[in-house]
Amino acid sequence: MKDIKKRSDCPISNSLDVWGDKWSLLIVRDLMFAKECTYGDFLKSDEKIATNILASRLQMLETNGIITKQDHPDSKAKVLYKLTQKGVDLLPLMIEINLWADKYFTLPMERKAILEEVKKDKEGFIREKTIELLKDTD
Amino acid sequence: MKDIKKRSDCPISNSLDVWGDKWSLLIVRDLMFAKECTYGDFLKSDEKIATNILASRLQMLETNGIITKQDHPDSKAKVLYKLTQKGVDLLPLMIEINLWADKYFTLPMERKAILEEVKKDKEGFIREKTIELLKDTD
DNA sequence: TAAATTTGCTTGCGTTTTGCAAGTACAAAT
DNA sequence: ATTTGTACTTGCAAAACGCAAGCAAATTTA
Numbered sequence: 001m002k003d004i005k006k007r008s009d010c011p012i013s014n015s016l017d018v019w020g021d022k023w024s025l026l027i028v029r030d031l032m033f034a035k036e037c038t039y040g041d042f043l044k045s046d047e048k049i050a051t052n053i054l055a056s057r058l059q060m061l062e063t064n065g066i067i068t069k070q071d072h073p074d075s076k077a078k079v080l081y082k083l084t085q086k087g088v089d090l091l092p093l094m095i096e097i098n099l100w101a102d103k104y105f106t107l108p109m110e111r112k113a114i115l116e117e118v119k120k121d122k123e124g125f126i127r128e129k130t131i132e133l134l135k136d137t138d
Numbered sequence: 139m140k141d142i143k144k145r146s147d148c149p150i151s152n153s154l155d156v157w158g159d160k161w162s163l164l165i166v167r168d169l170m171f172a173k174e175c176t177y178g179d180f181l182k183s184d185e186k187i188a189t190n191i192l193a194s195r196l197q198m199l200e201t202n203g204i205i206t207k208q209d210h211p212d213s214k215a216k217v218l219y220k221l222t223q224k225g226v227d228l229l230p231l232m233i234e235i236n237l238w239a240d241k242y243f244t245l246p247m248e249r250k251a252i253l254e255e256v257k258k259d260k261e262g263f264i265r266e267k268t269i270e271l272l273k274d275t276d
Numbered sequence: 277t278a279a280a281t282t283t284g285c286t287t288g289c290g291t292t293t294t295g296c297a298a299g300t301a302c303a304a305a306t
Numbered sequence: 307a308t309t310t311g312t313a314c315t316t317g318c319a320a321a322a323c324g325c326a327a328g329c330a331a332a333t334t335t336a
Contacts, residue, residue: 017160111149193315
C-alpha cells in the first residue's frame, strides 16, 4: 500500500523505482514463461523467494499496474496472477536482458533455444508472445 | 570485493544479481549520456546517491567488468570511469527501459527528443552510440 | 462430518543493506 | 603554507531482507 516515491524525473530512475530490485522482474519472468501463475507457483521457482517478500512484491506490482489478480477457475482458494498490458510491455526489455545474459553468462539449453527463435525474428516473436499473454485479459 | 552469488541458472536472475538494484543502472545511464564521468559527476545526478553506496556500486560494477577506471588527463586527483564493452552492451536494454517509461511515465523534454531519434532508427542509433562510447577504450 | 491438507498470506526476529553525516588522505590551487 | 577539490571511508540509526513459524479460509480425505 506504500507509495512509490520518484527520485527524479528520469525515465530510467522512474522505472527502477518500480521494478529495480532483485525479485520483481523474476515474477514478471515467471508470468511471461508460464502465462499465469499462482502464489505457490512463484514459490517453486529456482531462486526460492521468501513468502513475505513475494507477498510484498505482488502487492507492489499490482499497485503499479504491472500484474492483476484473477479468480482461479478450479478453486476459490487459489489466485491467478497475470500480466497487464503494462506488464506485457516489459517483454522487449526482458528479451534484451536475455540477449545480454546470452553474451556474458552460460544459459540453460532450454532458454537458449527460445533465444535462437528470438534472434531470427525479434519483432515477430514479441508480436506473437504479446497476443498470447494478453489472451483472456479482462 | 565480495563475490556475486548466483541464485539460479536463469539469465534474468544472473543479470539481476549484477545490476538488479536501484542504483547500478543509473550509473550506467550517466556513463551512456556523458560518455565518461568522475566520482563527483555521479554525485551531482538528480537522484542524489549517497557516497558510500556510490563507492560500493562502482566497485561492484568494476568487479563485474561493466565499467573501468582510467587516469584523468587533467589531474591525478581525478578518476575517469568508463563503460567497458560489456557495459556498452547494456545499451539496447537501456533503450527498451526508456521506451517502456515513455509509454507509462512523463518524460522530460530532453530525453523525449533523444527517444524520437531512437524510434526512427533503433538499430542505427545503437550502432553509432556504441562506437561513440567505445572510443578511446583501452 | 470431522480431521488433515492446501493455499495465500502475515508475524516475529535476527541479519544485512541503506542513507545520512562526518571524517580522512592525497592532489592541486591560492 | 593554507585552503580547496576529489575520492573515498567510517559510524550509526533506520529500513529492508530472509528465514521460520503461524493463521484463516477453502478443499480434500477418511
